[in-house]
Amino acid sequence: MTHDGIIAAARAARHASHALGALPRAVKDAVLLDLAARLEANAGAVLAANGADLAAARAAGLAAPKLQRLTLTAASVAAMVSGLRQVSALPDPVGAVVREQRVPSGMLVRRVRSPLGVVCMIYEARPNVTIDAFALCFKAGNACILKGGKEAAASNAALADLAHAALAGAGIDPGALTVVSALSREDLLVLLEQDAFIDLVIPRGGTDLIRFVARHSRIPTVQHYQGVCHVFVEASADLDLAERICVTGKTSAPATCNALECVLVDRAIARAFVPRLVAAMAAAGVEVRADGEALALCPPGSCVAASPEDFGREFLDLIVALRIVDGSEGAIGHIRRYGSNHTEAIVTRNERAASDFLRRVQASCTLVNASTRMNDGASLGLGAEIGISTSRVHAYGPMGLEELTTVRYVVEGSGQTR
Amino acid sequence: MTHDGIIAAARAARHASHALGALPRAVKDAVLLDLAARLEANAGAVLAANGADLAAARAAGLAAPKLQRLTLTAASVAAMVSGLRQVSALPDPVGAVVREQRVPSGMLVRRVRSPLGVVCMIYEARPNVTIDAFALCFKAGNACILKGGKEAAASNAALADLAHAALAGAGIDPGALTVVSALSREDLLVLLEQDAFIDLVIPRGGTDLIRFVARHSRIPTVQHYQGVCHVFVEASADLDLAERICVTGKTSAPATCNALECVLVDRAIARAFVPRLVAAMAAAGVEVRADGEALALCPPGSCVAASPEDFGREFLDLIVALRIVDGSEGAIGHIRRYGSNHTEAIVTRNERAASDFLRRVQASCTLVNASTRMNDGASLGLGAEIGISTSRVHAYGPMGLEELTTVRYVVEGSGQTR
Numbered sequence: 001m002t003h004d005g006i007i008a009a010a011r012a013a014r015h016a017s018h019a020l021g022a023l024p025r026a027v028k029d030a031v032l033l034d035l036a037a038r039l040e041a042n043a044g045a046v047l048a049a050n051g052a053d054l055a056a057a058r059a060a061g062l063a064a065p066k067l068q069r070l071t072l073t074a075a076s077v078a079a080m081v082s083g084l085r086q087v088s089a090l091p092d093p094v095g096a097v098v099r100e101q102r103v104p105s106g107m108l109v110r111r112v113r114s115p116l117g118v119v120c121m122i123y124e125a126r127p128n129v130t131i132d133a134f135a136l137c138f139k140a141g142n143a144c145i146l147k148g149g150k151e152a153a154a155s156n157a158a159l160a161d162l163a164h165a166a167l168a169g170a171g172i173d174p175g176a177l178t179v180v181s182a183l184s185r186e187d188l189l190v191l192l193e194q195d196a197f198i199d200l201v202i203p204r205g206g207t208d209l210i211r212f213v214a215r216h217s218r219i220p221t222v223q224h225y226q227g228v229c230h231v232f233v234e235a236s237a238d239l240d241l242a243e244r245i246c247v248t249g250k251t252s253a254p255a256t257c258n259a260l261e262c263v264l265v266d267r268a269i270a271r272a273f274v275p276r277l278v279a280a281m282a283a284a285g286v287e288v289r290a291d292g293e294a295l296a297l298c299p300p301g302s303c304v305a306a307s308p309e310d311f312g313r314e315f316l317d318l319i320v321a322l323r324i325v326d327g328s329e330g331a332i333g334h335i336r337r338y339g340s341n342h343t344e345a346i347v348t349r350n351e352r353a354a355s356d357f358l359r360r361v362q363a364s365c366t367l368v369n370a371s372t373r374m375n376d377g378a379s380l381g382l383g384a385e386i387g388i389s390t391s392r393v394h395a396y397g398p399m400g401l402e403e404l405t406t407v408r409y410v411v412e413g414s415g416q417t418r
Numbered sequence: 419m420t421h422d423g424i425i426a427a428a429r430a431a432r433h434a435s436h437a438l439g440a441l442p443r444a445v446k447d448a449v450l451l452d453l454a455a456r457l458e459a460n461a462g463a464v465l466a467a468n469g470a471d472l473a474a475a476r477a478a479g480l481a482a483p484k485l486q487r488l489t490l491t492a493a494s495v496a497a498m499v500s501g502l503r504q505v506s507a508l509p510d511p512v513g514a515v516v517r518e519q520r521v522p523s524g525m526l527v528r529r530v531r532s533p534l535g536v537v538c539m540i541y542e543a544r545p546n547v548t549i550d551a552f553a554l555c556f557k558a559g560n561a562c563i564l565k566g567g568k569e570a571a572a573s574n575a576a577l578a579d580l581a582h583a584a585l586a587g588a589g590i591d592p593g594a595l596t597v598v599s600a601l602s603r604e605d606l607l608v609l610l611e612q613d614a615f616i617d618l619v620i621p622r623g624g625t626d627l628i629r630f631v632a633r634h635s636r637i638p639t640v641q642h643y644q645g646v647c648h649v650f651v652e653a654s655a656d657l658d659l660a661e662r663i664c665v666t667g668k669t670s671a672p673a674t675c676n677a678l679e680c681v682l683v684d685r686a687i688a689r690a691f692v693p694r695l696v697a698a699m700a701a702a703g704v705e706v707r708a709d710g711e712a713l714a715l716c717p718p719g720s721c722v723a724a725s726p727e728d729f730g731r732e733f734l735d736l737i738v739a740l741r742i743v744d745g746s747e748g749a750i751g752h753i754r755r756y757g758s759n760h761t762e763a764i765v766t767r768n769e770r771a772a773s774d775f776l777r778r779v780q781a782s783c784t785l786v787n788a789s790t791r792m793n794d795g796a797s798l799g800l801g802a803e804i805g806i807s808t809s810r811v812h813a814y815g816p817m818g819l820e821e822l823t824t825v826r827y828v829v830e831g832s833g834q835t836r
Contacts, residue, residue, distance in 0.1 A: 018754060022778050095777075103799040108789055114780050116810050195632070199810045214613070218632050220639065220811040241833050248835040336436060358828050359513075360440055362532050370525055370831025379836070380827060381521040392534050392617045392824040393638040395811040406810040409798060410776050413788025415659050417666040418797070 001184060003190045003231070007086040009145065009178045010197035016175030017143040021115045025092035026195045027170055028139055036084035039131070042162060049158035050127065057151045065255065070125045070151055080131040083384060087135040090383050093401045094141045108412040113405045115141030119201040120191065121134050121386070122147045122213060124205040126200060127155035129363045134163055138171060140404035145178045145198065153181035174389035185212075192217040202399075204387045220405075222394050224387040226314040227257035227342035232331040232357065233277075234348035235268040242273065242347040243280050246320075249345075249371045251284045255316045258343050258375045262321040263313060264331045270297060270324045278302050281320060290322040312338035328353055332360050339363060341390045343375040360405055362395035364390060419601065421608045427563065427596045428615035429499035431536045434593030435561040439533045443510035445588055446557055454502035457549070460580060461495045467576035468545065475569045483673065488543045489570055498549040501802060505553040508801050511819045512559040526669035526830040531823045534561030535617040538609065539564045539804070540631060542623040552581055552595055554804050558822035563596045563616065565609070571599035603630075605787035610635040620817075622805045640812050640821075642805040644732040645675035647790040650749040651695075652766035652777065653686040659787065660691065660765040661698050664738075667763075667789045669702050673734045675806060676709060676761050676793045680729060680739040682749045688715060688742045696720050708740040723739035730756035746771055750778050757781060759808045761793040782808060 001009075039046065049071040057070055105107050113179045119142045121133050121410035128148055137144035149157045160179035167176055172244025177347040183191065192201065195218045204224040214221055231249060233242040238360035241403070249260030265273055274290075274297040280305075281288050289310045295303065311334075325331045335344050345367040346357040354368045365375040375397065382400035389395045395403035419427075457464065477486055514531040524589040529601050537560045539551050539563040548564055555562035566574045578597035585594055601609065610619065613636045621631035622642040632639055650668060667678030683691055692708075692715040697720075699706050706721035707728045713721060721740070729752075730741045743749045753762050763785040764775040772786045783793040793815065795803025801816035807813045813821035 021780055078803075101799050103797065105792070105797065106784075107792065109796075109798050117780075199681065214636050220809055222638075222811070244833070245835055252836050266543070354830075360436070362439055362535075362826060365827040365829060367525075367829040367831055369833055371835040372828060373836040374523070374525065374829065374831065374834050375827070377520065379523065379525075379834075380527050380829070381519050391638055393640070396824045397827045406814045408780060409783040409793065409815045411783060411785040411788060411792065411798070413785055415662070415787055415794050416797075417663055417789040418670050418791040 001180065001187055002301060003187070006187060006190045007194065009180070010118070010191070010194040012175035013143040013145055013178055014197040016173035017117045019173060020138070020143055020176055021094070021117070021164065023141065023172075028092065029088040031166050031170050031172065032084050032088040032135055032139065034169055035163055037080045038162045038166055039077065039084070040081050043074060046077055046155065046158045046162075047072055047074070049154040052154045053152055062151060063405055066125055066151070070127070072127055076128055080128050083132055084135050087139050087214050087384050090139065090401055092139065093405050097212050098407050105416045106414055107416050110410045111407045112410045113402070114408050116404060116406050118143045118145065118197060119200050119202065119404060120145040120187075120198050120219070121145065121202045121204065122209065123264050124209070125149040125151050127152040127159060130156050130179060131163070132384065134181040136384060136401055136404055138176060140401050142404060143176050145180065145191075147183060147188070149180045149181045155179055165295045178325075183351040189216055194213060195219045202387065208416070220394070221354070222389045222399065223391045224257075225342075225390040226340050227259070227388070228261050228312055228314050229258060229343040229391075230262045230335050230339060230340060230345070231260055231372065232264040232325070232335075232346045233266060233269065233273055234328065234331075234346055234350060234353050236350040236353065237269065237347040238349060239269070239273055239276070243277055245345065245347055247280050247284050247286070247371070248276060249373055250281070250286050250320050251318065251415070252373055253263055254318050256373070258372050260320060260372050261313065261322065262316055262338070264323055264325045264334055265294070266331070268327070270294065274298060274324070277322070285318055287319045288322050288368050289319065291324060293324040294322045307368070314340070328356055332357065335361055341392070342388065343367070343372040345370065364388065399410045419598065419605055421605070424605060424608045425612065427598070428609070428612040430593035431561040431563055431596055432615040434591035435533065435535045437591060438556070438594055439512070439535070439559045439592075441559065446510065447506040449500050449588050449590065450506040450553055450557065450664050452587055453581055454499045454506075456580045456669055457495065457502070457585055458499050459747070461492060464495055464573065464576045464580075465490060465492070467572040470572045471503055471570055475781060480569060481549050484543055484569070488545070488567075490545055494546055498546050498686065501550055502553050505557050505802050506813050507817055508557065510557065511823050516825050523834045524832055525834050528828045529825045531820070532826050532827045534549055534822060534824050536561045536615060537565065537618050537620065537822060538563040538565065538616050539620045539622065541608075542568070542627070543567040543569050543657055544667070545570040545577060547622075548574050548577045548597060549581075550802065554802060554819055554822055556594060556821050561594050563598065563609075565598045565601060567605075568600045574599055610637060613637045621807065639809070640807045640817065641809045642675075643673055643804070643808040643835070644758050645677070645808075646679050646756060646758040647676060647761040648680045648753050648757060648762045648763070649678055649790065650682040650743070650753070651684060651687065651691055651766055652746065652749075652768060652771050653684040654768040654771065655687065655765040656767060657687070657691055657694070663697060663763065663765055663787070664701050665698050667791055667798050668699070668704050668738050668790055669736065672736050674791070676790050677734070678738060678790050679731065679733055680741065680756070682741055682743045682752055683712065684745055684749070686745070688712065692740070692742070694715060695740070703736050705737045706740050707737065707743060711740060711742040712740045732758070740745070746774055750775065753779055757811055759810070760806065761785070761790040763788060782806065786807050
């Protein structure tokens with residue numbers, strides 16, 4: 001894309017956003033359902049485009065995990081279709097009156113939920129994000145600019161064609177959705193300067209991408225950064241439960257941001273818990289990297305010595321760090337130093353330890369007696385999400401429909417002046 | 419300050435923030451009331467420090483409007499004291515449960531209001547902002563770094579001394595408040611890179627300062643940008659009311675961000691309204707810069723021809739732009755092109771025109787039959803505010819206590835895993 005082309009696309013998105021903000025719910029839902037039907041009817045074409053992306057990626061020698069994220073299947077297309085229907089069934093956040101107050105001057109002051117305007121999301125290879133992000137942005141009344149991975153160019157173009165057909169069917173400005181796949185770093189810098197036309201940038205992907213966007217964007221960003229998630233096994237914990245929460249937290253999806261990366265064990269129960277945890281992890285194929293004190297409690301060869309860099313690290317693999325701590329104070333101190341504000345859990349039967357942990361550990365999600373893997377939109381009752389924010393500003397935790405809106409003041413007066 | 423000193427201050431603020439986030443309301447309110455008493459008892463010392471700032475500023479040839487903003491008086495000290503008492507009386511936002519839901523897996527999911535952590539505010543000469551900002555940040559459980567104008571260095575240091583004495587009296591980490599006055603642009607760049615220690619930067623001041631911060635900050639920002647505020651006088655308007663809203667909107671405080679900058683008059687009533695508006699503005703000492711069509715309706719010499727740059731301009735002076743528009747469509751189109759998302763008002767007796775305007779103009783505050791000057795925290799029922807945000811992200815409009823917090827997930831489980 002030329003620089004002028006990037007600016008023109010951002011301007012077109014801003015223009016489209018004015019009408020989107022005032023669209024009735026029925027029109028928005030009809031577009032989403034129409035897109036679901038088109039996607040169902042054209043699954044073959046989408047999979048063919050994805051096949052072309054995969055062939056090119058294999059020829060270019062893309063690594064296996066990236067190939068896997070790039071791959072669409074009949075099941076993942078069906079999941080996009082069902083996601084669209086789910087978003088169409090969610091209440092419309094736009095126009096909701098969040099608060100209403102008659103102030104002393106006699107004015108009726110309402111706080112009304114409204115679209116952000118134009119949202120730009122920058123993500124990597126997964127093409128299903130294209131449909132999920134469009135659905136949520138559109139339902140929240142926003143135009144969106146979706147910058148997907150260049151490896152997914154053909155898949156994303158096929159999905160965008162279907163979305164544009166659904167928009168055209170309802171007479172909606174095509175500027176409501178712009179899909180961009182190939183942008184040089186220099187082009188990306190031009191996009192990140194369009195603060196006159198874009199209200200929010202959401203980078204989602206590797207830490208290099210997120211740091212690049214945060215450093216160079218003149219537009220506000222909400223970052224979906226790494227998850228260095230801990231489980232603290234407190235002295236009173238049910239050890240069967242603790243073992244299950246730790247093992248599944250690591251193994252059910254090791255490459256996700258809410259996977260467990262480090263177990264903290266209260267010294268009071270270390271002798272009882274560490275050997276069985278290490279054995280269970282080994283049985284599940286997980287490498288345990290333990291501090292010196294934990295290492296001494298394990299059978300020789302069952303785990304390896306942790307290096308200082310293994311704490312505060314997102315392994316994204318079947319590897320977990322293990323440290324013995326001095327009760328709640330030790331655990332909270334470790335998490336404050338090494339956590340990434342993503343997800344932190346405690347296993348305990350002591351109510352006071354639980355409430356202390358929940359109050360003092362201020363991650364986007366803190367849990368008692370549940371897995372860190374439960375921090376996502378579906379498990380927390382949001383319905384659908386665009387990612388998990390680790391920025392405390394604007395949205396903290398899973399970003400659903402409401403997090404893609406703002407709240408503005410709407411005032412009815414009767415001649416009030418100052 | 420040295421670069422190491424800046425980093426150390428940011429680190430100390432982060433450290434202090436951990437304890438602040440868990441402080442009970444009673445402790446926070448006692449500190450605010452103690453500070454109010456200390457400020458009352460030491461008003462003389464504060465005014466003496468301000469006198470030294472003023473003498474240095476006069477010697478350096480500071481312009482009159484800046485001198486005026488720098489000046490503290492017994493009345494402005496009393497206003498700070500009363501502001502502290504007012505903030506102490508406001509409910510504590512921290513810990514409020516915003517939503518609570520038992521999800522199908524059986525987990526109890528709460529969304530709990532929590533501090534942002536560390537807030538950095540960068541502002542210009544007004545020293546009273548130092549106390550107002552500290553009070554709101556502290557009550558919301560945040561540590562703050564306040565970078566005031568270098569002209570106000572002695573005044574701000576005197577105010578910070580009183581605040582530190584109040585914090586020490588309650589045994590609170592002095593890192594809860596850092597006041598910085600002299601920072602080179604290079605030092606400011608170092609401060610804006612401390613995203614590990616600072617959660618939010620609020621620039622408040624001239625457009626150059628705000629642009630510099632938005633361009634260079636790696637930390638999320640909420641901008642308090644300019645107010646290019648319009649009043650649209652619709653065909654059905656009560657013309658007496660319209661005249662009063664327009665004249666007071668310009669004259670009551672011309673240098674504020676919510677002052678009126680441009681009147682849009684519906685062509686249908688231009689002949690009746692423009693001559694009387696121009697006469698009333700002239701009587702109030704306001705220069706009217708009119709488009710060609712409006713100019714033709716005015717007695718010769720009563721107003722001047724507007725240049726294209728007079729639309730979309732924040733005059734901050736007794737000058738107002740005037741344009742004739744084609745009904746609501748013309749007014750909304752003009753505001754979308756030239757408005758700054760700050761405050762927009764309509765004067766009308768037509769309910770449909772009012773609701774259409776409120777729905778389609780998505781500024782931080784839209785008003786019907788009230789002055790743009792009514793967009794501030796006190797008039798809208800917030801109690802106290804730190805400024806008016808024109809960013810749609812995080813906080814839109816007046817920023818009070820709640821806007822200095824985030825909302826996180828707190829989950830009580832009973833063994834849920836995935």
